[in-house]
Structures are given as C-alpha cells and as structure tokens.
Amino acid sequence: MADASLSVVGAPLRHDSAHLHVAGQARYIDDEPETPDLLHLAFGTSTHARARIVAMDLDAVRAAPGVVAVYTAADVPGANDVSPVAGDDRLLADGEVVWLGQPLFLVAATSRRAARQAARLGRIDYDAQEPILTVEQARAAQSLIEPTQRMARGDAVAALAAAPHRLSGQLAMGGQDHFYLEGQIALARPLEDGQVHVLSSTQHPSEVQHLVAHMLGRSSADVTVEVRRMGGAFGGKESQAALYAAAAALVVHHTGRPAKFRADRDDDMVQTGKRHDFVVDYEVGFDAEGRIAGLCLRLASRCGATVDLSPAINDRAMFHADNAYFLGDVEIVSERLKTNMVSATAFRGFGGPQGMLAIERVMDAVAGHLGRDPLAVRVANLYGPGRDVTPYGMVVADNIAPDLIARLRSDARYDERQAAVARFNAESAILKKGLALTPVKFGISFTTTHLNQAGALLHVYADGSIQINHGGTEMGQGLYTKVAQVVAQAFGVGLDQVRITATRTDKVPNTSATAASSGADLNGMAALDAAETIRARLADFCARTFGCEIDAVVFAGGEVQAGGERMPWATLCRRAHMARISLSATGFYATPDLHYDRAAHQGQPFYYFAYGAALAEVVIDTLTGEHRVLAADILHDCGRSLNPAIDKGQIEGGFLQGQGWLTSEELVWDAAGRLLTHAPSTYKIPTANDRPDHLHVTLWDGANHRPTIHRSKAVGEPPFMLANAVFSALGAAIAATCPEAGWPMLDAPATPERILAALARQRDGVRA
C-alpha cells in the first residue's frame, strides 16, 4: 500500500465550519431551540469569603415570580462534588463557604431573568471568619493545598556561594481571566428511564459525564455528554464547566424538564477559576558571561480554596522554570497556597508561562547586572552538548533552540534594530523603546501519564462518505479540521468526503480533556489508527477480489487502484458493503515512552518539546506609563505542520493572549475577597488596536523527531509564551532611562501604573 501524496495533510485548508461561522449558522449551545417547558437556572451565591452557614431562609426565593424550584445541598441525590481530582468542589455549599461568590443554592425558573432576580432574595446567616487572601496570610497560616514541592539537582546553595556574581530579586505576576467569548453554558434534557443528556460547553465531556452520574447517584452509562463546538475555552472549560452541567442535570433529575444554565458574564467571571498568580523569588549565581552556575527559585502561587488542577499546574511551572536553559546546580521550590478565593484553574500554558517568565526575568536581571545584551546572556545559557539534562532529569534530545534563535536573530535583524533602538533612546527624552528576543521550549504531553490516551470512532458509509468522531473537543483551535485531514489523507479522498461529528461520550468513552496542546497529537493518531484498520480491510478485499498483492492497492485522488482495476472510492465502498466487509472501526492511541516519579520530580514527563522564539519591540511613554507594542517577529516550530493556516492562527492568537496577560489584563480583589474586575468594562483583553503594528509569523521548517501524527507538533499552548518577549522589551525600555540601575523591578501585568512605578524606582537606582 503506497502512501497517498501529502495533498490534504499539510495544506492550509479552511476551518470545517468556516461557511457556517461567517453566516451565523454555526450552532453553539445557546442557539439550540428552546422548548416551552425549558427551565432557566441561576445560583444564589455567598457574600463572604470564609464563613460557616448558620441558616438559609429561601422563602422569598421560592415565592418570587416565575420560580419553579429551589435546591440546596440537601437536594443532591449522590455526591455533592464537581471537582476534577480531589473531591473538594461542592456543587452547592454544604455548611460552610470558602470563597466569595460560591454557589449556595440553585434557582430554576421560567426565564433567566426570573431565576437571576430570585437568586438575590435568599437570606443567609453567616458566622464569618477572617479569610486568607494574600500570599503572606497563606504563608503565615501554612495554608496549602498540598505540601511544598522541591525539584533539585546538585547543590544550588554551594554553587551560589562559589559563583563570581550573585543576584537576588522578586517578580510578581497576575492571574488571567479566560474571557472565552461564549460563557459557561449547559443544557440538560431528560431521556427515558432516568437517563440524562447534557449539552455542555466543556473541554472534558468524559469528566462532566462522570461527575453528573456520580452526583445523581447513577452510572456513567446513564449520562451522555455532548459538545459540537465551544466559543473559546483556553483551559477555562477543562474543569470549570462541570459546575453548570451538574446544576442543569440536577434540575432535570428533580423536575423531569429540560434545564439550561447560561451563566451571565459577570457571574461567570466571579464564579469560575482563573490563571494562577505567582510570586517568584530568585537567587542566582553566574560568571562574567552571565552563564548560570547555581539557581534557587521559589515559586508561590495562590491556588484558591480548593485543589482543582493546581498540583499539575504548579508542577508544570516547575518543569518550565528552565525554559530553554541549562541551569547547572538548581533548586526549584514550589508553594501551592490555599486561599479563600475561587479556585485557580487551567489556562493555556497551564503554569508553564509563570515558570518561564520567572527564568526570563533571571536572564534579564543577570544581563542588567553585567551590562550585557540580554540575548547574549540567553544564548550563553541555552541547552547544548554536555549541558542537555533538565532539572527533572530528562535529556533534551531535540534541542533546536540555538538554531531557531540564530535564524530569527538574523531574519528579524536583531542586532541592527537593537542599535537603532539605542540611537532612538539616546535622542528621545520622553519616549523610550525596548527590544527583546526570547525563546520558548514547551513540553508536550499531559504530565499525568495516564491522561495521554485517546479514542476515535470511524464509519465509512456505503456511498463513500465518512464520519469521524473522536474524544477531542473543538474550541476554535481547528482540531476537527486537522483530524478530518488525517482521515481524508488515509483514504486518499478529499476533505469534503469527511464529516466530523459532535464529541459525545456515547461514541468515544473515557476520554481525556482536550488540553495540554495534545488534541491533534492524540486524537489524530487515534483517528489514523481507525482509518488504517478500515483501509487494511478494504485493501484485503481488493487483493482477493482483483487478484493483486495487498501492497499494490493504492488509495489516492478519490480513487482506488488495485492491480489493473481502477474505480472511484465510492464504488469500492459499495462493493465492499455488498461483500459484507465491516466499514466501521474504533481507533486508539497511547503516547509511548512517558514515565515520571512525582515524589522525586524526576523522569520523562514529555514526549517532545515544541519550540519558538519571538522578537518584540515596544515604546513606552515615560510621562504616562503607557506603551505600544510596535513589532513582533515570530519563528515557531509546529514540526511538519498539519495545517499552516490553522497553526499560524494559533500562534498569533496565543501571542496576543500572552501579551494581554502581561500588559493589560489585571484582576483586582478587594480586602474581603470580592473580585472587582468581573466584566470587560474593567478587565481589559487585547483589542484589534493592541495587535502589534508589525506582526510577522514564520513557521520553522523541521519535522518532529518523534513519530507523531505526520511528524507535526502541538501548537495550542506554546505560542502563548512568545509574549514573554513583550515583557522583556518593556523592561528594556524602562532600563534605558537609567541603565546603571540594572534591570527594573517591573511586575506583571505591566499596566501604566506599574510602568510608572518601575520608572520611579529606576530613577532612584533601585536594582532588580
């Protein structure tokens, strides 16, 4: 069997729903027709961050117009739990509240307005306690979601003591709201005999299925969860969607009526988790070149009130605290603080950005201290021969970072532009420019090994049309298109022959979340496995029927060639069906070669690394603290891209989202633990105007050294961290006002206020 030409895979084919999106015909859950008996839901929520519930008087809620039912924890028939791992997220609070905004009771009403209005009428008596909100408070109380973790190699303290230069500093970085444009939503419907069907905007249908079943005291086989597409997710629908799905299922269970929970934007922002904010303390020892000899890094994150995915997220922060650099003797300590806030959760990069930003700050600070070009310091520290083992003991076998950086440096004219920026800054008193080039090395795989598996279900119909279903979910990343390309390629047919259907737990069971950038890697391979099963059956049928070798059967160009016979693909399918050949198959894939000893923090948690580098040029106004990103040049590694158009979109979108995290997106809580920035009026994500004036994306042209699906690489998360270049460039612009003072103490996000404060400190000569 010859390989079909790479006509479908690797082509910049359009998104499978393109024609529907532009005409408003692509259906999201809120677009489903509503039946007259549909109930609309809202939560009554806590007004304290930490309290015992003394009494709940819900009479006024029940009496409000339109209200059909009101439920509390006592009405949950099974487990009152919507957590991904630890069993500690209540659907409805039971006895105590641990964060402000936590759901206490659930209102089902005939309209959304009626439900939301009634939800405010609950009278709750609290026995309030002092909440733990800040890093200092959590440290003082030793309030942790799990013991502090340590990853180390050699003797960092001794190496520090012996190093010719030493430097210490601190960097704080804020969290981030996902602000998926489609908010959290679930629509549950009763089926016969107590079964429930749930449409859920979730990245993890299997988990929602298990939680709903458990919550109702039923089996997984009684619950079907389905999602065709999400209007964005970014990690915010990995574990957070379960709350709304469970609420809708609970109402279906009690009323026998369909129920929809569509969270209002402000409620969504208050009720769902965000990216972890971090405080990083570092102490670094280095030589005159800036090469690191020893590093002590302390990462502390506020995880919120429950465990959620925080252990894995903080692990990933540790895994990426090396980024592309060999750190010598190193100690990375990670504190996972438990605070009375909504539980922090997955967000594109999953802790990676925080770890990576920490080491990039160390590089900049070292360069600032030595008065060297930060890129020279970065290059001096890259992994290389004899310096190729990560702090967790994995060999960096595919180290393309040095070549990739060198290429971007020359293509984007780093040195020339750095000189131009220096000239500009020498002549400009008020406006200052900054330029930085930073790399990305991101580990691909779930660090929890068993999650690295996927399934697919493939049907070929007798008319030659093909339906593919897999466990991955579509949130705009183009996964469905990529998997369809893989299937079309396997049969040598056009993409229009392949229909991708909604992700459903009754088609492919026991799936992992679509996360960790693994969607195409895992589901593409599972789909290919299924396609190869059917292709082998067809080839065997052809060989028998037309008297040729199996290897002489070729699927290409919408036709099948078998020895001297040649026929359209559809004709073969019809004939195979008449000959009673099964044209349906499942496929499965499990990523090989992964192992990790979490207690020792040693092993091989990743199958491979995805690389990239970005050069960013910014200008700041030293009077107002405002800035603009003038230019970004990006070179990114997608291996052999499955679809360059989709991948470029992911790269640009990821970069811009990272830029938002580091510049304009600021979450503010008050002293009581109330989130103040819960709408786009106060929480600023990038607009079309924030996109750099010049944004140039190029794909690296190498193949994956691992046998991934068509040698491609994952692309969902890595580009997010390309935006670290923006943050470094802002630091460089501030440093330019007073270079003798070293690298500025600039925290993220670099709002005008923070830039002004950093400028003031820089003037006063405070060293980073």
Next chain:
Amino acid sequence: MASLPPTAHVNGLPQALPDDPRRTLLDWLRHDLGLTGTKKGCDHGQCGACTVLVDGRRINSCLSLAALHDGDHIETIEGIGQPEALAPLQRAFVTHDGFQCGYCTPGQICSATALMAELKAGWPSAVSADVAARPNPTREELRERMSGNLCRCGAYSNIIAALEEVIANETTETGAPA
C-alpha cells in the same frame, strides 16, 4: 381606526415588536425571532458580539430595547448572507480565516459592513489625522474602527486582512476610494 402594532423590518421582513418593553433587541432577535446568528458575549455593550445594523448603522443590540425600533430596518448576520450565497465580506472572512472559535464572527462581520459604509460617508475616527478630510482606510484606521469587537481568540490580523481585501476590491471596482 386602531393604529398598527409597532413593527420593525428584520432582514426585510416585518416583525411585530414584543409587548415586554424590557426585552432587549438582542434577546428579541435571538429568542423570539430565532435569529441566533447574533451572539451574546457580555450583555453589557462591551464586547461587540451582538452587533447588528439598524438602518445601516452598527449598534450593540444588547444595549438597545426592542420596543424602541418601531419602523426601523434591522439587518442581522442572517440578512447579510447565507452559507450558499455569502456576501463579499463573509467570503473574505472564509478566505482569510478571520476567526477561530467563530463566536465573535457575526458581530465582526456586521461591524465591518457598517464600517465600510462609514468610510464611504466620510466619518472620521479617533485616529484620523484630519477629521475634515476623507478617511483613508489605512490599517490603523481599520483597527481603530474594529476595536469595539473583541476577539478572544486573537484573529485580528486575519479579520483586518479580510476587510482590507474587500475595501481594495470595491475601490478597484468603483474607481473611488471606499
């Protein structure tokens, strides 16, 4: 003689406005008329997902009450073009991949449609150097004029590229700047 019930024309068809004076234009379109192409992103006039055209001008339909639109001509994404007969802007969004998750897309396209009319009518923007002169559809102008439509997926480059292409085509067709 009884007066006619308050009516708006939606995509060319007369539709009786709702009795409930608190019904937003967005909810009326989506829930009462089943025109779900218009999306709800924030319900507060801050994201642009609900953009529709009222007598050719773009508005956030979540901020407007349906009852105020007696006699108005409202155009939604469904009226701009259907999958089998797409408008030039919609086709350009397809060619340029002007979306990822697609949730902001109907709003972006409605907004861009009105933007082109505003340029034709000579409306200046905050970044126009000369507010009296005919605005030049530079990339900066387009980005400024599209900045009310958030796209969390960050598809802005391709959105602007789609818009540029349509404006350029119109200019070559008519010989006049758009």
